[in-house]
Amino acid sequence: MLRRPFHTSEGAARGLTEGRMRGHDLARPFAGVRISADVVLTHLVRCAALATRLAAEHAFSHTTAAALWGLPLPDDEDGLRPLHVTGFNGRQPPRMPGVIGHRSWDDTIRRVDVAGLPIVDAESTWLQLGAMLSFEDLVACGDALIRSPRHYTERPALSSVDGLARRLESFSGRGKAALREALPLVRDGSESRRETHLRLLLLRGGLPEPELNVDVRDDDGRFIGRGDMVYRGAKVLVEYDGDHHRTDIDQYERDQSRIERFQRAGWITVRVRRRGLAITPDETLERVRSALASRGDL
Known part of the structure; x- marks a missing residue:
């Protein structure tokens, strides 16, 4: 019982004395509530x-x-x-x-x-x-x-x-x-808070609205991967890379393999990290704008 929160009235009903419930091994997250101090x-x-x-x-x-x-x-x-x-x-x-x-x-x-x-x-x-x-x-x-x-x-x-x-x-x-x-x-498809923030940045910058987390195939119909923000006609992919994309080795390797598949199929990938969203948003907009313009999509 001590490893889950309990009210002191429950503790008394189960035989715990007032002195026991004042013990240093019990934390008091709220008045009248106890739980083991190591939780x-x-x-x-x-x-x-x-x-x-x-x-x-x-x-x-x-x-x-x-x-x-x-x-x-x-x-x-x-x-x-x-x-x-x-x-x-x-x-x-x-x-x-x-x-x-x-x-x-x-x-x-x-x-x-x-x-x-x-x-x-x-x-x-x-x-x-x-x-x-x-x-x-x-x-x-x-x-x-x-x-x-x-x-x-x-x-x-x-x-x-x-x-x-x-x-x-x-x-x-x-x-x-x-x-x-x-x-x-509000759109269906965004998989994280930062992805939503990035999409809104693109829209505020006057760029077209991308598709969100959709499956992409090459010209022969073979599955390439799923992209965060996809400009299908221009073959431009915009990806938000959170910290786990950098610190998780398995995730990093999967990301690299997927990006290489997109590149082989003729896609441009613009990868954005937290700095590009919070510190240098104008630079991020220009990178995406340049990628779209290079494909004649602006």
Whole structure:
């Protein structure tokens, strides 16, 4: 029992004395909650700990729900992002350090269970992010919500553009204007937050919109590979290389083999890393623009 979060009332019911629950080998992630001190307090563990304090009218919401849904949020540097909890029908959420509470009377928000935790439904979560995230990250989270699985092991899409549009139409909370601006740019196919940011950079720079993560074949119909952002007519491929593409040797070798196959088939590949997106975006735009122009596609 000690290696999972438990409320002190549960501990007492199982025979733990008050003195035992004050032991130095037990951490106190929240008031009235205990867990073995050697358990790493990840975001999921912290949510499980706080869940022992929640009532039936409570659910994790906002960025906390987004993380539990697996949406691509900005980095949480210290892993201690505050947990958001919404109380339905005006129910007061817990008041304690590390928790940001909200109250809602919106009966369109659904409370669902994911991994045993009460969470605001995925579409409502996106609406709640409207007043919290940048435009680029709202699009990235929208992309993640509607992403179709590419493999049977991947989860089904959590929503669709039409589903988000219907929920947004009746939404009256903060951030609606930002959400309305972001929704027309939400696309199925983006596989990461940075890929979405790169696509938006290309569009802001006046470049054509690429296809996203599609299979590409050579002139004889042989499969070459799948590209992040594909300009099929121009035979130009734009790839975002995250750190794992550099630090994971197997991934690096697979990438190199795939890029070589594209080159042999006459494709130009523009590879973009984090610096090219965050520090030198104008240079990145020029590289892609030059590649397209060299094929007469601009």
